[in-house]
Amino acid sequence: MISALQWSTLFVCALVALFRTPSALRGENRSLFGVFALATFAVMLSIESNYTVIDAWLGSHNYANLLLRFVIYGTVLLAGYKIARGFGHPTTVPLLLGPVGLSVLAVIALATIVPFLMANTAGTSVGMAAIPDQSEDNRQLIRLYTAAGRLYPAYVAGCLLPATVGAMRSRLPGLVRSGAAVLSVGAAAMILLVFGELLPGPLVFLQYFISSTAVLGLVAGLALIWLGRVAARRGSRNYPSLADAHRAPGQENIAAEEL
Amino acid sequence: MSTADICRISGLKRTTLAQQLVRGKVAETTVVSISRALGLNPAESLANFSTFADLTRLAQPPTPAELVSQVATMDLLQAVITRSAADPKDGSGTLRALSPAPHATSVRNWVDAIDDGELRHRVSAATGVAPQNYSAQLTANRLSPELAVATSRAGGVGLTGGLVATGLITEAEAGWPVDARQSALDALSDGELVALAGERLQALGKTLRRQEQEQAQTEKIWENLG
Structure with a gap:
């Protein structure tokens, strides 16, 4: 069940990245392709069978997990920067890349690397929940490392939410608003994931759903906005004009209220 | 059949x-x-249904304000230009036919024409439709037929005015004389005409500016995320 969920998430991400490849080759907005490619790589790396292979190659000390953390940081930072620029919320870009944003990133990066290096991480285990060294100290260190790993996506998501929710309620084109809505769902999931540790034992599996929602929300939301542009290029109506503002309503505009 | x-x-x-x-x-x-x-006649057919039962029975001619509200903004401006011609009988000053109702802002203009300041509250009280939903319909230049008739009732005017403004029925079907709008327009003093045209232009300017801002915002989104 969970494996199917992860593989379908991977499939969606890979598909979107694939569709974005031609425009990336043409040099159009390559960072968007970067977001899709990084997200695909991150999802791929979080699936057990892939993780095991890659971690074995990296020395079976779960360096693959550390790599995954930083791939995620890179993905959310890049996506967050582009989303903040696009939706034009004046405070969002400094919150991500200003002194505050960079300090948050630095602190979280340290809080990720230090516990990882201090812990005994020998023995490949996806999610690092089942590594051989289960001593209390080691478990605390791993827990700290995991919590730090979830904090940065949540921080970025928190910065973006006002902008995406605002866009959702605006009068922008339909696909852009739907994209903003899906991005908001993804951002909410990223924030929820911080509290994943608090889930009681039998509900721990929900974390997989929340993290899939977060990734899919990000990728699908961006894809919808991109689709909106494709649709707009095909449509005729691109710029508001006097002639446009003064088009009389046709019969189809009348609300089809019923007797 | x-x-x-x-x-x-x-x-x-x-x-x-x-x-x-x-x-x-x-x-x-x-x-x-x-x-x-x-x-x-569509108005008579609608009158067979209870919601619209008094549509034709209570038929009364549209007020001059209602008639003028159904003149498109560009036709109003045309009238201003025509009147400002030095010699009204000059060839360039000949009147062109008004474009048929409804026009791009006909619904809101019609409601404004019959609004005494309390109209929206009365419509809301009579129909249970929230004022913000009502306003949203006006902004989108539409009004459900039921609400259009309720608005006419609340405004104390003929019941077909709103149906014409929303484009459900034509002026002729509503029983408006052929040149009623033109006559009402001609009856406006220069001051009234120019003030009305000015109001319309201002509203149009606001709409266009908002659309331009939305367009700029959309462009920015696509520049970064498209």
Whole structure:
């Protein structure tokens, strides 16, 4: 069940990245392709069978997990920067890349690397929940490392939410608003994931759903906005004009209220 | 006459009509289309339904303000230019025919024309439709037929005005004389005409500016995320 969920998430991400490849080759907005490619790589790396292979190659000390953390940081930072620029919320870009944003990133990066290096991480285990060294100290260190790993996506998501929710309620084109809505769902999931540790034992599996929602929300939301542009290029109506503002309503505009 | 025949002569989709009949809810637009196809007056046909029962019985001519509200903004501006010509009998000053109602802001202009300041509250109280939903319909230049009639009632004017403003029925079908709008326009003093045209232009400017801002915002989103 969970494996199917992860593989379908991977499939969606890979598909979107694939569709974005031609425009990336043409040099159009390559960072968007970067977001899709990084997200695909991150999802791929979080699936057990892939993780095991890659971690074995990296020395079976779960360096693959550390790599995954930083791939995620890179993905959310890049996506967050582009989303903040696009939706034009004046405070969002400094919150991500200003002194505050960079300090948050630095602190979280340290809080990720230090516990990882201090812990005994020998023995490949996806999610690092089942590594051989289960001593209390080691478990605390791993827990700290995991919590730090979830904090940065949540921080970025928190910065973006006002902008995406605002866009959702605006009068922008339909696909852009739907994209903003899906991005908001993804951002909410990223924030929820911080509290994943608090889930009681039998509900721990929900974390997989929340993290899939977060990734899919990000990728699908961006894809919808991109689709909106494709649709707009095909449509005729691109710029508001006097002639446009003064088009009389046709019969189809009348609300089809019923007797 | 079968349902199929009705669809053929009125141009309605068979599935649409069938669905409306099954649900026992036939849209006003359907009644209007069928009436037109059968050569009946749509307003009289609508009057067969309880919601619109007094539509024709309480027929009263539109007020001058209502008539002028159904003149398109560009036609108002044309009238300003025509009147400002040095010699009204000059060739360039000849009147062109007004474009038929409804126009791009006809619904809001009509409501404004009959609004005494409390109209929206009365409509809201009478129909239970929240004022913000009502305003949203006006902004989108539409109004459900039921609300249009309720608005007329609340405004104490003829019941067909709103149906013309929303484009459900034509001026002729509502019983408006052919040159009623032109006469009402001609009856405006220069001051009234220019002030009205100014109001319309201001509203149009606001709409266009908002659209331009939205367009700029959309461009920015696509520049970064498209």
